[in-house]
Amino acid sequence: xxxxxxxxxxxxxxxxxxxxxxxxxxxxxxxxxxxxxxxxxxxxxxxxxxxxxxxxxxxxxxxxxxxxxxxxxxxxxxxxxxxxxxxxxxxxxxxxxxxxxxxxxxxxxxxxxxxxxxxxxxxxxxxxxxxxxxxxxxxxxxxxxxxxxxxxxxxxxxxxxxxxxxxxxxxxxxxxxxxxxxxxxxxxxxxxxxxxxxxxxxxxxxxxxxxxxxxxxxxxxxxxxxxxxxxxxxxxxxxxxxxxxxxxxxxxxxxxxxxxxxxxxxxxxxxxxxxxxxxxxxxxxxxxxxxxxxxxxxxxxxxxxxxxxxxxxxxxxxxxxxxxxxxxxxxxxxxxxxxxxxxxxxxxxxxxxxxxxxxxxxxxxxxxxxxxxxxxxx
Amino acid sequence: xxxxxxxxxxxxxxxxxxxxxxxxxxxxxxxxxxxxxxxxxxxxxxxxxxxxxxxxxxxxxxxxxxxxxxxxxxxxxxxxxxxxxxxxxxxxxxxxxxxxxxxxxxxxxxxxxxxxxxxxxx
Numbered sequence: 001x002x003x004x005x006x007x008x009x010x011x012x013x014x015x016x017x018x019x020x021x022x023x024x025x026x027x028x029x030x031x032x033x034x035x036x037x038x039x040x041x042x043x044x045x046x047x048x049x050x051x052x053x054x055x056x057x058x059x060x061x062x063x064x065x066x067x068x069x070x071x072x073x074x075x076x077x078x079x080x081x082x083x084x085x086x087x088x089x090x091x092x093x094x095x096x097x098x099x100x101x102x103x104x105x106x107x108x109x110x111x112x113x114x115x116x117x118x119x120x121x122x123x124x125x126x127x128x129x130x131x132x133x134x135x136x137x138x139x140x141x142x143x144x145x146x147x148x149x150x151x152x153x154x155x156x157x158x159x160x161x162x163x164x165x166x167x168x169x170x171x172x173x174x175x176x177x178x179x180x181x182x183x184x185x186x187x188x189x190x191x192x193x194x195x196x197x198x199x200x201x202x203x204x205x206x207x208x209x210x211x212x213x214x215x216x217x218x219x220x221x222x223x224x225x226x227x228x229x230x231x232x233x234x235x236x237x238x239x240x241x242x243x244x245x246x247x248x249x250x251x252x253x254x255x256x257x258x259x260x261x262x263x264x265x266x267x268x269x270x271x272x273x274x275x276x277x278x279x280x281x282x283x284x285x286x287x288x289x290x291x292x293x294x295x296x297x298x299x300x301x302x303x304x305x306x307x308x309x310x311x312x313x314x315x316x317x318x319x320x321x322x323x324x325x326x327x328x329x330x331x332x333x334x335x336x337x338x339x340x341x342x343x344x345x346x347x348x349x350x351x352x353x354x355x356x357x358x359x360x361x362x363x364x365x366x367x368x369x370x371x372x373x374x375x376x377x378x
Numbered sequence: 379x380x381x382x383x384x385x386x387x388x389x390x391x392x393x394x395x396x397x398x399x400x401x402x403x404x405x406x407x408x409x410x411x412x413x414x415x416x417x418x419x420x421x422x423x424x425x426x427x428x429x430x431x432x433x434x435x436x437x438x439x440x441x442x443x444x445x446x447x448x449x450x451x452x453x454x455x456x457x458x459x460x461x462x463x464x465x466x467x468x469x470x471x472x473x474x475x476x477x478x479x480x481x482x483x484x485x486x487x488x489x490x491x492x493x494x495x496x497x498x499x500x
Contacts, residue, residue, distance in 0.1 A: 091390065098394040105398070291487065294395050298484035301389040302462050305433065351433050351463045374464070375481040375493055378473040 058332050065325035072321035076314050083311040087304050094300040101290050108287040124269035135258045142251050153240045163230040170223045177216040184209035309349040313342055381426040381498055382406040386416040388434040399487035413437025417445055425455050426499040432461035443475040456497040
C-alpha cells in the first residue's frame with residue numbers, strides 16, 4: 001500500500017513538473033524565458049519525485065527513471081519540432097517580406113528618379129521657361145516684321161513729295177503753254193497787219209497756237225494722272241496705316257494672351273513642382289523607413305540562430321536524462337537532476353552577446369535598427 | 379563590366395538584404411547557402427569579393443574561408459565576414475584564416491557598401 005502511494009506521489013510530482021513546464025513554455029510563446037521557466041519546473045518536479053523515492057526500493061528507482069526517460073523522449077522531439085517549424089515559417093515569411101520591401105524600395109527609387117528628371121525628362125519649370133523663350137522669339141519676329149513694314153510705308157509716303165513736285169512742273173508747263181498761246185495770237189495779229197507779206201507768218205502762228213493748245217491738253221491729262229497717283233498713294237498709305245494699327249493691336253493682344261497663358265502655365269508648373277517636391281520628400285521618407293525595415297528584418301537571422309541553439313539543446317535532453325537514469329540505476333538511489341550539463345552545452349553554442357547576457361540572467365535587449373554594423377578591418 | 383560578389387549565408391533573408399544593397403550599387407551577385415554550396419560555385423569565374431557568414435550548417439564560414447585560401451584562383455580574393463558573432467577570439471580566428479574585415483549583423487547597407495568599395499578587387 002505504501003509503495004503504491006509513493007508511486008502515485010512520484011507520478012503526481014512529475015506531472016506537476018511537466019504541466020508547469022509546458023504551461024510556462026506555452027504561456028511565454030516558446031520564448032527563451034518560457035522554456036527556462038518550464039525547464040526549472042520540470043527539474044523541480046523531478047527533484048520532488050526524487051525526494052519522495054528516497055524511501056523506495058531499486059524497482060521504484062528504475063520505474064521512476066524509465067518514466068523520466070519516457071517523459072524526455074516524448075517531450076523533447078515535440079518541443080524541438082515546434083521550434084524548428086516556427087523558425088522555418090518565420091524565415092520564409094521574413095524572406096518574402098524582404099523581397100516585398102525590396103520591390104517597394106526599388107519602385108520608390110524609380111519614382112524619385114522620375115520626379116527629379118533623372119530619367120532625362122524635363123521638369124515643368126524647365127518646359128515653362130523654354131516655352132516663354134520660344135514665344136518671345138515669335139513676338140520678336142512679329143515686331144521686326146512690323147518695323148520693316150513701317151519703313152516701307154515711310155518710303156511710299158515719300159512718293160507724295162514727288163507728286164507735289166510733278167504738280168508744280170505741270171503748272172509751269174501750263175503757264176508756258178498759256179504764254180505761247182498769247183504769243184501766237186499776237187503773232188497772228190501782227191501777220192494780219194503785214195497783209196499779204198504776213199500770210200506765211202500767220203500760218204506759222206496758227207500752228208504754234210495749235211501746238212500750244214495740244215500742250216495745254218497734255219498738261220491737263222498729266223495733272224489728272226498725277227492726281228490719280230497721288231490719290232492712290234494716299235489711299236495706300238491710309239490702308240497701310242489702318243493695317244498697321246490693326247496689326248499692332250493684334251500683336252499687343254497676342255502679347256497679353258501669351259503673357260497670361262505663360263503666367264497660368266508658370267503657376268501650374270510651380271504648383272506641380274511644389275507637389276512633386278512634396279512627393280519626393282515623402283517618397284524619400286518612406287524609402288528611408290523601408291531601408292530601416294530591411295535592416296530590422298535582419299533580426300530574424302539572430303532570432304533564428306537563438307531558436308536553433310535552444311532546439312538543439314532540447315534535442316539533447318533525452319540523452320542527458322538517459323545518462324542521469326544510468327547514474328541512478330548504478331547508485332540505486334534517485335540523484336538530483338541537474339540542468340548544468342545542458343546549460344553548459346547551450347552556452348557553448350552562443351554566437352551573440354545578447355544570448356550570453358540572457359544566459360547570465362540579464363533582460364533581453366530590445367531590437368534596435370541602428371544596432372550592429374560594427375566593422376573591423378584587418 | 380560589373381564586378382561580381384559572392385554572398386554566403388544560410389539565411390535567405392540576409393542574402394536578400396545583402397543582394398539588394400549590392401545590386402543597387404551595380405554589382406553582380408552570386409549566392410551560396412553555406413560554405414560547401416559556395417565552394418562548389420567557385421569554378422573559375424572571376425569573383426571580386428566574398429561576403430560570408432560564420433555560423434552555417436554543412437560548412438561554417440571560417441572553414442570555408444580557409445578552403446578559399448587554398449584555391450589558387452581565389453587566394454587573393456578579399457573576404458568580409460558578416461556575422462552575428464562579435465567575440466574577439468572568433469574575430470582573431472577569422473583574421474588568421476585570411477579575412478579582410480569582420481562586420482557584425484545587423485548591418486546598415488551604407489556601411490556594408492563602404493567596406494565593399496574599400497576592399498573589392500579592381
